[in-house]
Amino acid sequence: MRSIFTTGAAALAAATILSGSAFAESHAALSGDLVIFSDMSNPAPRAVMEGMVERFGEMHPDLNIELTIIDREAYKTQIRNFLQANPPDVANWYAGNRMLPYVEAGLFTDISDLWEEGGLTETLASTQASMTIGDGIYGVPYTYYQWGVYYREDIFEELGLEAPETWDEEIANCQAIIDSGRFCYTIGTKFLWTAGGWFDYLNMRTNGYDFHMALTNGEIPWTDDRVRATFANWQQLIDMGAFLENHQTYSWQEALPFMVNGEAAAYLMGNFAVAPMREAGLTDDQIGFYQFPQIDPSIEMAEDAPTDTFHIPSGANNVEAARAFLLFVTSAENQTLINGGDGLGQLPVNSQSSVDDDEFLSAGFEMLSQNSPGGIAQFFDRDAPAEMAQVAMQGFQTFMVDPSSLDSVLDRLEQARQRFY
Amino acid sequence: MFPTPIAKTSRTWQLTYQTLLPVAMVLWLLPLLAVMWFSIKPGADFTTGNYWGLPSSFEGFANYFLVFTGSDMPRYLWNSVMITVPTVAGAVALSCMTGFALGVYRFKGNLLIFFMFVAGNFVPFQILMVPVRDLTLDMGLYDTRIGLVLFHIAFQTGFCTLFMRNFIRALPRELIEAARVEGVSEWRIFWYVVLPLMRPAIAALAVLIFTFIWNDYFWAVVLTQSPESQPVTAGITSFNAQYRAMYHLMSAGSIVAAIPPVAMFFAMQKHFIAGLTLGAVK
Incomplete structure (x- = not known):
């Protein structure tokens, strides 16, 4: 593993402080049920999702996490139904125009305050635009690829x-x-x-x-x-x-x-x-x-750079736990871990994460975080x-x-x- | 006798037949042979464009090993067993009883009920897709094995009843009448007189339904979606990963999935053929 950002100790210290404060906040004894619907149904993403839930569960022993993994294709039709009828606390989806219908229907929560508090506007700067609609930010990314x-x-x-x-x-x-x-x-x-x-x-x-x-x-x-x-x-x-x-x-x-x-x-x-x-x-x-x-x-x-995301539906019951989970997912440490070669093998969204030591991932990380001033599109069939x-x-x-x-x-x-x- | 046995035809015709037969067979089996061929190739062969040439390395063992250890295949196979066996048992049991009732008793509406069973077979099942899916969803049976089993039993019982009723009709009525004269109760007649005589029909039907249900893809896709409940025919698609298809593993998986019905066919060949022709000649 090799960090793209060579500012070294300073960045590292900042990351520790940031993630430290994020965790401190989330450690305020979460309890109750946290219901997560996920579309990470292929073997490697599935293992990543289950791993994240396990680690988050260990951090919050009083929290009962119910994870439902739905086939990636089936999920695309089911989400319309469950966001209204039976909303979970956290749900997977995609960035950009793909989330527009749900944002317009008021089904996703605006979490721009979480972005401010958690310092995400700094660490997730490269994808902020694709998560923003109007004045609101409606979710967090967890992985993308160039x-x-x-x-x-x-x-x-x-x-x-x-x-x-x-x-x-x-x-x-x-x-x-x-x-x-x-x-x-x-x-x-x-x-x-x-x-x-x-x-x-x-x-x-x-x-x-x-x-x-x-x-x-x-x-x-x-x-x-x-x-x-x-x-x-x-x-x-x-x-x-x-x-x-x-x-x-x-x-x-x-x-x-x-x-x-x-x-x-x-x-x-x-x-x-x-x-x-x-x-x-x-x-x-x-x-x-x-x-x-x-x-x-x-x-x-x-x-x-198609970006996969997590959102908090407006009907969520355990918003506090959901917010803590989103911070956990985007933390530099977790991003490094889940996007590594034995996980998703893609790019971490957090600029303080390290990228797997791979010529093409490094090139992509550099391109997206430095050479793409115009913006990041999601891909034609996600944007339209x-x-x-x-x-x-x-x-x-x-x-x-x-x-x-x-x-x-x-x-x-x-x-x-x-x-x- | 029709058709004329080959042995009795002219020599030229025999030769033509003998040369055309292998050609037709190879042509017929070509897709299957291709799948077998693909299943021993390494994944890289599909990226280098080496589809039909010799495998760059023999990966047969590795592929089949991976199918069993590196994927959900064992679970899918187990689901298939847990779906197929109860369906066979349920459909055969029900149709033995309906067949007995419709074949032995003469009552008003007998023919009407029988026609309803038969008519069910003429409903194209694609039409049922949406209502059945909604029904299972409302009953809380969506994406469960039991939901699939119940639907298969309901749908297969129509065909099985037709089959069983005709078989029972062909049994000598004297046997049943003799038993009645002896004062044997109707249940005991069914159990001790008719059922033993139905053994060949039961065997044939069980084999037939086993292959039907094992090979079912449509309902498996419509009514189930997770590895917890999907049978192997639908589970094969899990080798279509998010970005690319693992042709070699998919081929190996298909071969594994095809083995049980094929083995069943060879083991029970006699019953299978009997099942297809039963009732055709009286």
Whole structure:
């Protein structure tokens, strides 16, 4: 383990004091029942959740914690029901626009005072914006991971290329890769969302974070010229032949072999892509990571980093214990522990936590906490409402296969926008 | 006799038959063979694109070991047993009684009741999805094994009753009448006269229902969702982790899940075939 923040003793001392005071507050003998509904149903997250409950329970022996873990997909439909009918004290959900309907319906508690008291505005600064709606902060994050371009460092070296920082460099790189008989990017759009990632980045680089959020929130027509500018940049890559052929027939996993076997040089993907690449025999010397290049220098860089969260429903009975649990979850110590390689293997949200000693996690942590001034988006299908995301991502796929269909795609998306918002 | 036995056909036809048969068999079994093949490959083969080639290393033991030790598979298998066995017992027991009542007694509405059992089989079960889910939820049986068992018993009893009633109809009525003349009570007739004669039907039906229920996926997904209650057919999807699918483990898990009904089939082959054709020829 290695701390990214090298301020050393000072930061450490501050962390101890902070978490110390947080724990002191929460130690004021919690009792009663604490009901937690969680969607961390996959094996590793499940173990993490159960571990957290166990450790929190040891700190508060008088507290009776009831943990219910619900299948991650089923949870998405059940939450609508249980937040009203049978609210727990703590519930999992997602950041950004995904929590907007529940915030608007008054089902999540505003905990901005907890953020102030617990010093979270300092330690969780990188995700504060994505937890904020209007003037309120409606939950705490517990983990996230970065998106970016994973590329074959050895192929780049062979062709004498550097990781691009601007769009011109990007296009030049891509041309060189195509000339060497490879695809610049592998992608599998069979399940659509991978195309959503491309749109996120192209749109955030072309028009900025605020525009992207307004668009996914239904405030801007899809036929707007600024949206067309985004697609024009996309088309530039498509027309060059940058993307893997027949990508609509592959899942994201099935598109991996093209990169592993050197037929494609890079992959715009979340950090979870690293594990299978390593398993397939690529060494860390062969895999590189770079932030999606800048397109318009006047626009601040913003990133996709899907964030998973905890909230206190407004119907919670044991608010005191719930608040203590949220502080416990976000504490630097717990964040280091649960996001480590034997836990979630992702990025801790607390800036004073240490990141697992991993090239890509470190790079992601640095990028998100220092090089993403524009903001942090959640990913297209989390930022846009589910129905809209489905239609839109289908449109992206159609566009990638046949760019000449742009007008009809945009018309269809605009119709969908008017119907769904 | 139809069809003409192969031995009696012309030599060319025999040769064509002999060459086409293996081809058809391989074609038919291809998906299954692929799953078997995948189950001995390391996960990395799927990331390097080596789907059909030789495994880069033999991971058969490791995969199957992991299925049993590194996942909830043993629990899912146990759930399957705890769902299938009570369902078989319940459906067979109930249908023996309904079959006896409908096959032996002549009363008004006999045919109507029988038709209702049969008609139940014609209801496409997808239509029942939402009401049944709501019903189990209201009864507090959602996501429990007992909820799944009760529904399966209710739904399977229709088919089983049709089967049993027709079988009992074919039994010589003289046996029952003779017993009545002797003054044996109706319960004792059922227990000591009819039930022993129904043994082949019970065996056949039990095997048939066992495979039906074990292989059920639809209701398992609709009515259960946690490892505490899901049977193995639904549990396999737990190898679809949050971000990626573990093809090798999923394949190994599918093979493990398929073994009990296949073993059951081979062990009870005689009854199984009997069950499919029982009542077809009188």
